[in-house]
Structure formats: C-alpha cells, structure tokens
Amino acid sequence: MGYDLAAFATAFVSDPVLAVIVVLTLGATIVNGATDAPNAIATVVGTKAMRPGPAIAMAAVCNFVGLAGITMVSSAVALTIFKMVDFGGNNHAALVALAAAMVAIIMWGVVAWYFGIPTSQSHSLIAGITGAAIALQGGLAGVNGAEWMKVLYGLVVSTFLGFGTGWLFTRLIRVFCWRAQRSRANAFFKWAQIISGAGVAVLHGAQDGQKFLSLCMLGIMIAMSGTVDGNVTFPFWLILLVSAVMSLGTALGGKKIIKSVGMNMVKMEQYQGFAACLSACFCIGLATFTGMPVSTTHTKTTAIMGVGAEKSIRNVKWGLAGRMVLTWVLTFPGCGLLAFVFTHLFLMWF
Template sequence: MGFDLGSFVAALAGDPVLALIVVLTLGATVVNGATDAPNAIATVVGTKAMRPGPAIAMAAVCNFVGLAGITMISSAVAATIFKMVDFGGDNHAALVALAAAMVAIIVWGVVAWYFGIPTSQSHSLIAGITGAAIALQGGLAGVNGAEWMKVVYGLAISTVLGFGTGWLFTRLIKRTCANANRRKANEFFKWAQIISGAGVAILHGAQDGQKFLSLCMLGIMLAMTGQSGGDVTFPFWLVLLVSAVMALGTAVGGKKIIKSVGMNMVKMEQYQGFSACLSACFCIGLATFTGLPVSTTHTKTTAIMGVGAEKSLRNVKWGLAGRMVFTWILTFPGCGLLAFAFTHLFLTFF
C-alpha cells in the first residue's frame, strides 16, 4: 500500500483511530513549536537584537524551512525515533499506546509552558513512547537499547559540548576582537546573532520536527498496513504538513520561554548572544546529521550557561538553571510514567 496523499485521506476518512493519532501527533507538534522553538531565538530577544514579535515570526519561518528542507537531505533523527520502540504485534493495542504517549507528551508540555519552564519536548517524546511501549509489552522488551543509547550520546553532546563550546567561542571572540571599535563590533554581532539565531531555528525544525514526523508516520503505517518495521520513506506531503504545524505553534507561543532563557538566566551582550547561538548551531547540527536526538532547549540553555561562565561563574543564575535541570531530569520518569498510566487506562476503555 502506498502512502500518497489520496490513500492517506481515504484511510483517514474510514478510520477514526488513525484520525485521533494524527490529531494528537500534530497537537504535540504545536506544543513543541510553542515551548521548544522559542529557545532558538531567546538570546536574540534577550540582547535586544530583535523585538519578540519579529523574532518569533523568523523562528516560525525557519522551523518550517528546517524541517521541510533538511529532511529531504537527511532523515537520520526520524529513523532513530522510528526504531526506538516496538509496540508489538497487536495493531489496535499499538495504536492505543501511541495515542496514550501523545496525550502524555501534550499534557507534560502544556503544564511546563504554563509555568514558563523550558522543558524539553524531545525528552518528553522519547519518555512518552518508551513508557507506552513498556506498558504495552509488560517490560523492556519493546525498547530498542541500541537506538535508546543515542539519547544518552545526545545528552552528552547537548550538555558537555554545549557548555564547552559556549565558553570556548566566547573566549575566542573576546580575544580576537579585543582592540575592535566597540560600536562597530556591537553592530556586527547584532546581525551575526540574528543570522545564527535563524540557523538554530532551522536546525530545531529539522531536529525536533523529525521526531514528530516519525511518530506521525508510525501511526499512519500501523493504521494503513498493520506494520511498523523496516526502513521508511517519509512522503513529502507529510513533511510539509508537520512543518506547517510546527511553524504555527512557534507563531502562537513563546514569550514566556524567551523571558526565562534569554533574559533571566544570564545577562548578555551582543557577542555573547552570538556565541550561544553559534554553539547551539554546532551541537544541534552535529547531532542532526548523525541521527542523535538532542533537545534544542537543553543545548541552547547549556550554551548560554557556558557563555556566562566564561566571564564569571557568578554571572549565571544557578538557581534558575538548577530548576531547569531538575525539570529535564524529571521529564524522563515523569512523562514516561504518565504515558505508562495513560496506556493502561486507554487499553481498559478502548
């Protein structure tokens, strides 16, 4: 069976479970656009290089371009997520479990957004599908350990490399521009920061967008063919749909997260904002093209911490940073348990 748009629409009309899966997945994508995407341009706003409105609009466009464009070159992250769990042979139960995972991801993300906490929707997604698979299989048999280890590698990249390159790029720029005219340097780094911030937004679209693209495709394959294994090719119409939905989420949300990350954590100058964006671009780009799922929130925040620590450890508001780290740590068991509980609940009634 093909996955062209006509076949999908026909299947959607006759299968309410598939319709529910698609709506929930796209809903989770909107939440991601509202909660994770603003981190890409948080420093651009925090240093006053751009006003919040135009910056959010830029991020929305770049998210769309990133997912639609980069997926055509490499869908390595989507393939990793697609193979991370196995929902088993019962097609109906697998669809119910996937729906439960999506509900858990949305609930976790909305609560974090409401309180202005930049939690990672990437980590929520991974925790959600893992918790649902464990509930469905009654243990770890449904979890692909080799693919899950890529999450651990991604955490190392976003934490250690994010902090380290943020510190390093700031130090290099300070030494290189030590004798530069301050006014001209600020003007240069203002535009350099806008460009690099757009780059982070593009890579966020590719990284996080591919995760939700993968789950949407998983639901479509389960509903239309009853199978989910093997290699997968993502139809272009689906790529465009998920791209547009993520861009919509970015456009309608984001100011709370921008304030927490770009304005409250570290007080930055233009060159420091550029260093943070450059660090995030490097780390997220490296992970995207090697198939490692990383969090844009996690990567950008640790880069900002590295930038602030370059001058003095006192420049970083470690209390706020600690609250964010606690949220990241809590996400895996918290969202995973939500998905586990929702899976059992949904299977009872459906």
Template sequence: MSYDFASFAAAFVSDPILALIVILTLGATVVNGATDAPNAIATVVGTKAMKPTPAIAMAAICNFVGLAGITMVSSAVAATIFKMVDFGGDNHAALVALAAAMVAIIVWGVAAWYFGIPTSQSHSLIAGITGAAIALQGGLGGVNGGEWMKVVYGLVISTVLGFGTGWLFTRLIKKACRRAERSKANSFFKWAQIVSGAGVAVLHGAQDGQKFLSLCMLGIMLAMSGQSGGDVSFPFWLIIMVSAVMALGTAVGGKKIIKSVGMNMVKMEQYQGFAACLSACFCIGLATFTGLPVSTTHTKTTAIMGVGAEKSLRNVKWGLAGRMVGTWVLTFPGCGLLAFAFTHLFLVFF
C-alpha cells in the first residue's frame, strides 16, 4: 500500500474518521510543543544566558531539525510506540479508540499547561493509548508487555540517571574550573549552555516527536489499508508535517513552563545550567537511540534537581518538585482512565 502524500490527501478528504485522527494527533503534537519543549531551554532563560523570545525561537527550530533529521537515521522510539498496544481487528473501532486516546491526551495536556505544571506529554500519550486499548479489548490483551517495559526502563533513565548525571557533571565542572577566572568562566558557560540547550531541544524533537509521528502513522495505516502490524516506515512528508506542527507549538507557548522549571525550582549559575543541559542531552540521547520512550520533561527536571542538590539540598525547592512528581504519578491512571472513558463514549456515538 502506497502512503504517498497524494494518496493520503485523497483519503483525508473522503474519510472523516481519518481526518479527525490526523487533526487530533497534530493537535496533541502542538500541545507537546507548548508544554514539553520549553523545558529544553528553561535553564538557558533562568540563568539569563538568553532572553525568552529568542530562546523559544531557537527551541522551535531545533525541535523541527531534531525530529526531521534524527528520524531519518533512527526511528527506534516511534517503532516502540507503534508496537506498544493492539487495537484489535475492527478497523473502525480501532480508529475510534485512537481518536479517544488523542482527546484524552489533549485534555490532560491543556489542563497542565493552564496551571503551568510541566507534566509529561510522553506519559500522557502512553497512558492514553493504553487506556483506549484496554477499553477496546476489554482487558490487558491489547497491551504488549515487552514494549511497555521499556517505559519502566525509561523512567529509571529519566529519574535516577537524570538526577545522578546532573549531580556528577556539576561536581566535575567545579573541580575542573576551580582555578579559572570567574568572569571568563561565566562567559564560556553562557555560550556552552546555549549550545547544550539547543542540543536538548534537538533531542526533544526526536524523542517526543517520534511518539506522535508513530500514532499519526498508525491512524493512516488503519484507515487506508486496514493494517497496523509488522515493520513500519515513515514517509518523509509525514515527518516534515509533524516536525513543523511541533515547532509551531513551541513557538506559540511555553513561558509558564520556563518560569516553573528554569526560574522557580532551582536558582542556578551559568555552569550549573550547562551541567543540567549536558545531563539531559546524555540521558535523552541514550534513550532515543535505544528505543526507550522517556519523558523529556522528567529528565530535564530531575537533572536540574541533581544540579541543585550538588551544592546543597536546600537549594532545591522540593515543594514544587513534589507537585511535579505528583502530577507525573497521576498521569498514568488519570489520562488512562480518561482515554478508557472517552473510548466507551465515542463507540456509542460513532
């Protein structure tokens, strides 16, 4: 079956369910760009290495480059998400369930954005498609346990490794620069932080963008060919479309998240901001090229906490951190239940 743009456009116009799936998936991608992507450059703004507007513009461009460029080399994360659940043999019901999952993800993400909480859209996405698959299959039969375990491995990387490398890189930088002139060191780390922040934004585009790319492709395949199993290749036009939409979301939203993560959680100096970005680059890059779906928000936030904890545990505002962790903990059951309920509701009307 050909998935060229002309064939897709014809199917999009003639099939309202496919149109709904694509629009909802791209809508969720916009929400991700507005809520998750700003975390990549939050520390760059928090340390005043860049002003918010140019930093957000940089993140938007890097998101686009990351998803479009890295996906051409490795689509391991997209493949993991594609195989994580099975919506069954009824294509119409599967498309309805996928639409319900997208609605749940958007509702959850918009609520988090409104309150300025950097919730994980990655966790929302995983919870949403899992809840929808359970509703459709009437149990856990539609969940691929082997692929789902990669989520657990990703949580370890984002939490333990994120915090640990944030602490370690800060300690190593302090030792390496203990005799350096402060003004020269600050000037160096200002630019190093901008470069590393751009790197985090590139990797965010690849890691999070591939998740939504995968779901968009799943909807297209179900609607156009009735197939959703086996290996999948992503057409270039779809990669560019999802990349552009994510970049748009980053450009139009994000200042609340930047304030919560980069300025409220930990007061940082230039070298600390660089250590946090370097830690996030290492962890997200490792997960992306090994096919582990991680939360870029989770990873960057725990890296910031590790940086703050290196100097003193009192430097971290644990109340704010606890509120964020509580949101992450609630995401799996909360968004999952929303998708479960929306699936049953949508099946009644559609």
C-alpha cells in the first residue's frame, strides 16, 4: 500500500484515532526539540562562543538538516525503534496503546523541561513504547529482545565512550597545542567549537528525530494498512514534517537546559568546549549509523564530565551530575509505568 501525502491526508481526516496518534507524536517531537536539542549547543553558549539566540537558531536549522539529510542515507535508528515492540494483531488496541505511550512520553518530558532537568527523551520514548507493549500483550512477548539490546549497547557508548573520548580529546589538544599563543588558540577553538556544535545538532536531528519518525510511521502503517512491514521505507513528506516540527521545538525552548548543562556543570574554556562537542559528534555518529538509539543529553553530558575531569576531578559539579543520573535511572521504570497504566486506562475508555 502507498503512503503518499494525499492518501495520508484522506486517512487523517477520516480516522480520528490516526489523527490523535500523529498529533501526539508530533507533540512529543516538539518536546524533544525543546529539551534534548539544546544540549547540542550548550557548551557553545557556556564558553561564550555564541550568544543563546543565534546558537538556538543554528541548532534548529541543523536539526532539520540532520534528520532530513541523514535519514535519506541511513535510517538505522528508525528501523531499530520500529522493530523494538509488537503491539499485536488488533489494530484498534495497537493504536490506543501507541497513543498511551505518546501521552506518557509527553508528560514525562514536560515535567523535566519545567524543572530544567536535561532528562532523556530518547529513554522516555523507549520506555513508553515498551510499557505500552507489555500492557497490551500482558507480558514481555511484545518486546523484541534483540533490538532492546541495542539500547543497552547505546548506554555503554554514551556513558563510557562519551566520558572517555571527552577526556582523551582534551588531553590530546593540550599536548599538541601547549606552545600555541593563547589568543590565537582561543580564536581558532571558538570557530572549531561552533562548527563541531553544529555537527552535534545535525546528528541529534538524525538520532532523535528518527525515533519519532519511526513511531509516526508505525501509527500510519497500522491505521492505513493494518499490517506492519519491517522493510518500511519512510516517505519523504513525513521526513520533512518531523524535521520541521523538531526544529520548531528547538526554536521555542531550550534556555533552561543550556544553563543546566553548558554553564552549571563545569566551567570550560574554548578548547574544552570543542573537545566536548567533538566527543559527542564521534559517539552520536557511531550510534546513529549502527542503529543504536542513544540519548544526546546523556552523551553530551558525560563528554562534558570527561572534559572537566581531565584537568581536575574537582572541576566537575558531581551533585548536578548525580541529579541527572538519578533522572536517567528513573526514566525507564517511571515513563514505562506511566505508559503501562495509560494503556490500560485508554483501552477501558476507548
């Protein structure tokens, strides 16, 4: 069955359940743009390489370019999310469960944004659809263990590789540039940091945007054809729509997260900000092209911690880092439980 824009528009108008699914998914995408995307350019603002306004505008544009451009080359992350759970053969119940997952994801993300906590919308998304699938199937039968393992691999990459490469890149820069004139070095690393920050924003668009693109396509496929094809091809109009919505979210929000991550966690110089962005680019890029869903927030934060630890372990505000880790630890059971409860409630009501 074709999923061209005209066919989708007809189905969207005639099927209220599909309309709710799409609106909720795009709403979750906006929340992601407001909460996760600013982390890409947090250090650029924290080191005063760019002012918050222009930095957020750059991130919004790069989010759009990253999702629209990289997805045309590789949709590995989207396919991982697409295959992670099975909502079963009842199309109506599957759509209700997907709607419940989206409500849980949005609620969790809005609360985190309100308190300025850089929680992971990626982890919320994974927890939400998993909790909904468990509720619908009455157990773990609806969870694809092989795809879920990629989430665990992603946690390792974002935590240990993020911290390690942040530390390593900072050390290498100090070793190779120790004779450089400070003013010239700062001028160079200011622009290098802006470019690498843009790179992180591009990869965030591809990594996180593909997750919401996948869920939107899952809802469309269930509603329009009643079957889920693992060899899905994402229509270009949908890629552009999700890209634009994520960019809108980035443009509308983000200053609280920028302050928490880029300015409160560790005080950095220009070269350190560049090292953090370079580390995030490496880790997120590796995960994106190998199909591992990772948290941009998680990766960038651990990279910043690695950068601070290279000079002195006391340079890192571990109390704030501990709050973030606690939030990450709570996200999987918390958001998953919300989705589980909402799924049962929605099935009773609808």
